[in-house]
Amino acid sequence: MQSFDLVVIGSGPAGRRAAIQAAKLEKKVLVVEKGSRVGGVSVHTGTIPSKTLRETALNLTGWRERGFYGRAYRVKQEISADDLRRRLLITLDHEVDVLEHQFARNRVQQMRGTATFVDANTIDVTKDDGEVLRIQSRSTLLAVGTKPYRPSHIPFDNSSIIDSDEILEIKELPRSMIVIGAGVIGIEYATIFSALDTQVTVVEPRDSMLDFIDKEIVEDFTYQLRDRNMKLIFGQTVESVEKLDGKARVILKNGRCLTAEMVLFAAGRVGATDKLNLAACGLEADNRGRLKVNPETFQTAVPSIYAAGDVVGFPSLASTSMEQGRIAARHAVGAPAQDPPQFFPYGIYAVPEISTCGLTEEEVIQRGIPYECGIAHFRETSRGHIMGLDTGMLKMIFSLKTRRLLGVHIVGEGATELVHIGQAVLNLKGTLEYFVENTFNYPTLAEAYKIAGLDAWNRMGELKVEKVEPRAAE
Numbered sequence: 001m002q003s004f005d006l007v008v009i010g011s012g013p014a015g016r017r018a019a020i021q022a023a024k025l026e027k028k029v030l031v032v033e034k035g036s037r038v039g040g041v042s043v044h045t046g047t048i049p050s051k052t053l054r055e056t057a058l059n060l061t062g063w064r065e066r067g068f069y070g071r072a073y074r075v076k077q078e079i080s081a082d083d084l085r086r087r088l089l090i091t092l093d094h095e096v097d098v099l100e101h102q103f104a105r106n107r108v109q110q111m112r113g114t115a116t117f118v119d120a121n122t123i124d125v126t127k128d129d130g131e132v133l134r135i136q137s138r139s140t141l142l143a144v145g146t147k148p149y150r151p152s153h154i155p156f157d158n159s160s161i162i163d164s165d166e167i168l169e170i171k172e173l174p175r176s177m178i179v180i181g182a183g184v185i186g187i188e189y190a191t192i193f194s195a196l197d198t199q200v201t202v203v204e205p206r207d208s209m210l211d212f213i214d215k216e217i218v219e220d221f222t223y224q225l226r227d228r229n230m231k232l233i234f235g236q237t238v239e240s241v242e243k244l245d246g247k248a249r250v251i252l253k254n255g256r257c258l259t260a261e262m263v264l265f266a267a268g269r270v271g272a273t274d275k276l277n278l279a280a281c282g283l284e285a286d287n288r289g290r291l292k293v294n295p296e297t298f299q300t301a302v303p304s305i306y307a308a309g310d311v312v313g314f315p316s317l318a319s320t321s322m323e324q325g326r327i328a329a330r331h332a333v334g335a336p337a338q339d340p341p342q343f344f345p346y347g348i349y350a351v352p353e354i355s356t357c358g359l360t361e362e363e364v365i366q367r368g369i370p371y372e373c374g375i376a377h378f379r380e381t382s383r384g385h386i387m388g389l390d391t392g393m394l395k396m397i398f399s400l401k402t403r404r405l406l407g408v409h410i411v412g413e414g415a416t417e418l419v420h421i422g423q424a425v426l427n428l429k430g431t432l433e434y435f436v437e438n439t440f441n442y443p444t445l446a447e448a449y450k451i452a453g454l455d456a457w458n459r460m461g462e463l464k465v466e467k468v469e470p471r472a473a474e
């Protein structure tokens with residue numbers, strides 16, 4: 001029986017980063033992956049495919065040029081599902097190739113099959129042909145991720161009623177679509193298909209969407225979606241979903257009946273822990289298949305077993321999963337990592353993008369911190385004029401007492417890139433003066449930071465600097 005210092009189950013962002021980190025520390029590492037290719041949800045059905053689809057949709061529709069040439073402008077008149085898929089396959093091949101090369105360079109061993117616990121340090125790997133290999137692990141990292149939540153009362157048919165994995169396989173672009181669930185996945189796909197001129201309706205049981213985002217940003221975003229004729233139905237629960245002559249019908253609890261060519265059910269995800277036989281190692285998942293860990297070490301209740309990535313719940317991002325995997329691996333092999341910086345960014349690749357880092361205005365109020373905001377609209381920047389942008393805004397929140405940046409919130413073109421300037425200032429504990437006193441490239445959208453900084457400065461006034469007596473020459 002082969003034995004390893006660290007066995008990583010799952011090759012998504014958490015597993016991949018963990019395996020390479022442990023290998024760099026000269027440990028014997030094995031990655032077990034049940035999928036046909038390494039990369040996890042992130043590469044095959046999640047982050048990379050959805051972002052590639054978004055980029056293709058924006059390029060082929062000419063979306064970014066519509067500010068100049070009008071809403072009817074298109075780069076390609078008839079866009080097919082194959083047009084969208086073509087770029088996807090090239091991107092995915094490249095991602096897998098890079099990852100396999102990383103594993104090979106770092107001598108991370110790989111095994112294809114489904115991992116199941118025999119006991120806390122023994123794992124069976126069942127291959128596709130039924131062969132079972134037994135391995136021994138000093139430590140194990142569960143980086144098994146999640147899969148779409150598919151309740152039994154929804155008649156999924158992989159054609160007109162689908163989940164977010166199946167959307168990548170559609171044969172034709174639907175003319176109309178109902179998206180159930182206004183979470184990040186639902187909203188990203190809803191806005192991408194709306195950009196492709198699909199008539200989109202979103203149904204969400206809560207009274208609003210994206211509750212963890214600053215309310216003012218969500219309001220601006222919501223206005224933009226409604227302005228382009230997307231239907232957003234909040235506070236309504238779905239009673240039933242039915243197939244209907246090649247279409248689908250969604251009946252809401254209030255009696256409203258919606259019909260569309262396609263329904264995307266995007267009401268959350270569940271941890272992929274069902275195949276692990278957790279009972280054999282003394283662990284138990286919650287009712288959504290998720291595992292509890294120590295948030296500093298990612299150790300589960302069983303000391304030699306760690307869990308990281310989506311299987312441990314919020315924030316469920318590829319970016320944070322990688323970092324969690326790295327921290328877990330270091331702890332598992334006895335080389336603990338330093339605490340990560342306090343603030344990480346969150347990027348929602350909807351059309352338009354949203355990105356945020358630090359506290360929202362609602363959180364600042366809740367904590368009783370005296371504050372002031374500065375806002376810039378992209379149309380106030382010269383780069384915005386050049387790009388034909390009439391939407392997009394950047395908001396910063398500052399402490400009145402310390403003048404430190406507390407949060408940065410952006411909606412609009414380039415938001416997910418722009419946010420990193422604010423993130424750096426936040427984590428380096430910078431103040432309003434950084435934005436007011438620094439020179440930014442011109443013309444850029446980053447100039448919005450300067451404009452928002454000046455907007456806050458106009459309300460907060462000058463920094464009161466006590467006069468310092470010049471020191472005598474030493």
Ligand SMILES: Cc1cc2nc3c(=O)[nH]c(=O)nc-3n(C[C@H](O)[C@H](O)[C@H](O)COP(=O)(O)OP(=O)(O)OC[C@H]3O[C@@H](n4cnc5c(N)ncnc54)[C@H](O)[C@@H]3O)c2cc1C
Nearest residue numbers: 010012013014034040041042046115145309310316317318
């Ligand atoms: C549609 C969509 C869009 C997203 N967009 C973004 C985005 O823009 N930015 C972002 O940061 N995040 C995004 N995410 C989230 C991101 O994909 C996840 O946070 C990330 O993939 C989680 O990584 P992970 O390592 O936890 O596991 P995953 O990527 O979920 O990978 C888990 C792997 O474990 C394998 N596995 C499971 N069980 C077993 C077993 N028993 N034996 C062997 N192998 C097993 C699976 O086959 C899978 O390959 C998106 C997710 C989705 C679904």
Ligand SMILES: NC(=O)c1ccc[n+]([C@@H]2O[C@H](COP(=O)([O-])OP(=O)(O)OC[C@H]3O[C@@H](n4cnc5c(N)ncnc54)[C@H](O)[C@@H]3O)[C@@H](O)[C@H]2O)c1
Nearest residue numbers: 180181182183184185186266267268269315316347348349
């Ligand atoms: N850009 C990104 O970073 C990105 C993109 C996509 C996904 N993700 C991650 O993937 C995770 C999963 O995303 P998600 O959108 O599937 O889940 P989610 O939990 O974010 O959203 C699910 C939504 O569905 C609604 N809902 C729940 N039950 C419902 C029901 N029965 N009927 C109708 N609506 C219902 C919820 O109120 C919620 O708004 C997220 O945590 C997110 O962080 C990240």
